[in-house]
Every structure is written in C-alpha cells, then in structure tokens.
Amino acid sequence: MIGRHLLADFFEVAPEHLKDLPLLEESLRQAAARCALTPLAPPVLYRFEGGGVTGFILLSESHISIHTYPELGLLAMDVFSCGPANPEAALDVFREALNPGRIWKAIHPRGRDHGG
Amino acid sequence: MIGRHLLADFFEVAPEHLKDLPLLEESLRQAAARCALTPLAPPVLYRFEGGGVTGFILLSESHISIHTYPELGLLAMDVFSCGPANPEAALDVFREALNPGRIWKAIHPRGRDHGG
Numbered sequence: 138m139i140g141r142h143l144l145a146d147f148f149e150v151a152p153e154h155l156k157d158l159p160l161l162e163e164s165l166r167q168a169a170a171r172c173a174l175t176p177l178a179p180p181v182l183y184r185f186e187g188g189g190v191t192g193f194i195l196l197s198e199s200h201i202s203i204h205t206y207p208e209l210g211l212l213a214m215d216v217f218s219c220g221p222a223n224p225e226a227a228l229d230v231f232r233e234a235l236n237p238g239r240i241w242k243a244i245h246p247r248g249r250d251h252g253g
Numbered sequence: 254m255i256g257r258h259l260l261a262d263f264f265e266v267a268p269e270h271l272k273d274l275p276l277l278e279e280s281l282r283q284a285a286a287r288c289a290l291t292p293l294a295p296p297v298l299y300r301f302e303g304g305g306v307t308g309f310i311l312l313s314e315s316h317i318s319i320h321t322y323p324e325l326g327l328l329a330m331d332v333f334s335c336g337p338a339n340p341e342a343a344l345d346v347f348r349e350a351l352n353p354g355r356i357w358k359a360i361h362p363r364g365r366d367h368g369g
Contacts, residue, residue, distance in 0.1 A: 139322060139329070144258060146364055183293050183311065193316065195299065195307055204315050204333070206255060206364065213255070213363050215331065217320070245359055247329050248262055248322065 139248030140199060140219035145228050147214070149238025152207035156188035164234045165194045165201055168227035174198050174218060201227055212237070217247065255364030256315060256335035261344050263330070265354025268323035272304035280350045281310045281317055284343035290314050290334060317343055328353070333363065 154160060165180040175197040182192030193202040199217035206212075214231060216224035224244070232240065270276060281296040291313040298308030309318040315333035322328075330347060332340035340360070348356065 139325070139327065142260060142329075142331070144361055144363070177299050177307070178297075181294075181297070181311065185313075191293070191311055191315065193309060193311065193318075195297065195309065197301075199307065199320050199329075200309065200318055202309075202316055202318070202333070204335075209255070209364065211255065211364050213258075213315075213333070215258070215333070217318070217329070217331070219320075241365075243361055245260055247260070248325065248327050249357075 138246045140217060141224055142245045142247050143216045143224035143228060143242060145214050145240055145242040147212040147231065147235055147237035147240055148210060150210050150212055150235045152210060154235050155205035155207040155210070155212060156190065158182055158184050158190055160234060161190050161192060161203060161205065164231050165192060165203065168201055168216070168230040169194055169196060171226045171230050172218060172222040172224065174222055198222060254362045256333060257340055258361045258363050259332040259340035259344060259358060261330050261356055261358040263328040263347065263351055263353035263356055264326060266326050266328055266351045268326060270351050271321035271323040271326070271328060272306065274298055274300050274306055276350060277306050277308060277319060277321070280347050281308060281319065284317055284332070284346040285310055285312060287342045287346050288334060288338040288340065290338055314338060
C-alpha cells in the first residue's frame with residue numbers, strides 16, 4: 138500500500154459557500170496544511186457560469202480535488218495521500234468551512250495488491 | 254447521482270513508461286478525448302527527482318489524475334466524470350499506453366444519497 142484515497146460527498150451545503158471561490162481556495166490550502174501535506178504549486182480553481190467551482194491542489198504526496206454543485210447543495214471531494222498522513226483531517230477542514238447537513242465517504246487503500 | 258468516480262491501480266508497468274512525462278501527458282489528453290470530456294486547460298504534470306510523475310487534467314465534467322511510482326512499477330489513476338461519459342474509456346487509453354501486468358479498479362457513484 139502506498140497511501141489512502143478518501144472520497145467524500147457533502148450534502149445540504151449552503152449554495153453561497155459552494156460559489157465562494159476564495160473560501161474554497163483557502164480550504165484547499167488549509168486542508169493540505171492540516172494533513173502536513175506538501176503543495177507542489179498553489180491551488181488551481183475555476184468557477185463556472187452557474188457558480189460551481191472545480192479545483193485541486195497537487196501535493197508531493199498526491200492531490201486534493203473539489204467539485205461543487207450549488208444547485209444541488211453538493212460538494213464532491215477526494216484526498217489521495219501517500220505516506221502516513223490522515224486524509225480525514227482534510228475532510229474536517231471542509232466540514233468546518235461548509236457545515237454540510239450530511240456527508241457520505243469511502244476510503245480505499247491504493248497501490249496494494251488486491252489479489253486482482 | 255451526478256457522475257462516476259473510477260479509481261484504478263496499474264501494477265507491473267515498465268518503469269521507463271512511468272517516468273515518460275510526454276507519454277503520460279499525451280495519455281491524459283487522449284483519455285479526456287476518448288471519453289468526450291472537455292479540458293478546462295492543458296494537463297499539468299510534475300516529475301519528481303526519482304522519476305515519478307504526478308499530473309492531472311481538469312475537465313468541465315471533473316478531472317483525471319495520475320501518480321506514478323517507477324520503483325514499484327505502479328500507476329495510480331482516478332477519473333471523475335459527470336454526466337454520461339464512460340470513465341472506463343480513459344482507463345483503456347492508459348492500459349494501451351502502459352501495458353500493465355494487472356489492474357485493480359473500483360467505481361463509485363458520486364453525489365447520490367447513500368442513506369448516510
């Protein structure tokens with residue numbers, strides 16, 4: 138196993154948060170910092186016409202990405218972290234910033250022989 | 254459900270392929286094209302001192318990322334595609350380029366109420 142890959146969907150998020158590019162950019166930075174992950178470059182984000190935002194931060198230890206859907210009150214994120222970092226800490230940063238009503242998540246070990 | 258998120262680990266890949274930044278960059282472009290996904294910008298890739306490459310392409314419909322570990326013969330990729338695109342087509346592009354001995358994969362619907 139080389140690392141863990143956390144997928145999370147945040148439901149029932151206030152649409153204004155999901156359109157707030159500065160908030161989401163700062164959350165990406167903070168998420169990397171709280172996991173003690175090392176950015177290779179600043180986060181990259183785009184805002185779509187409808188207000189949705191997509192963004193990522195590339196890390197020495199892999200990446201964090203977010204995609205928001207204000208019309209659905211939804212943020213979809215993933216955190217792929219190699220080494221001992223705990224990707225749940227990145228999720229906590231977004232939970233605190235966005236106050237979702239509900240979260241779905243899944244976690245996969247990566248780079249492991251799954252017997253396939 | 255807003256889309257599907259495919260995770261795949263390629264094992265037993267020739268290390269020279271996993272260090273080949275132009276090959277990996279072109280594969281990211283081709284993967285997006287074969288899925289009929291729309292890049293928001295050219296792919297972004299970094300090569301580490303040990304030869305490993307990390308990269309992604311942001312799409313109107315989400316993203317494709319890759320992380321390679323030449324010392325392990327391993328590529329870890331994920332394809333998050335909103336809408337009707339079939340993320341398996343992106344996997345096929347990398348399979349053809351890298352000729353892995355074995356692939357592990359998992360797929361998750363995203364943005365669905367999972368009853369959580």
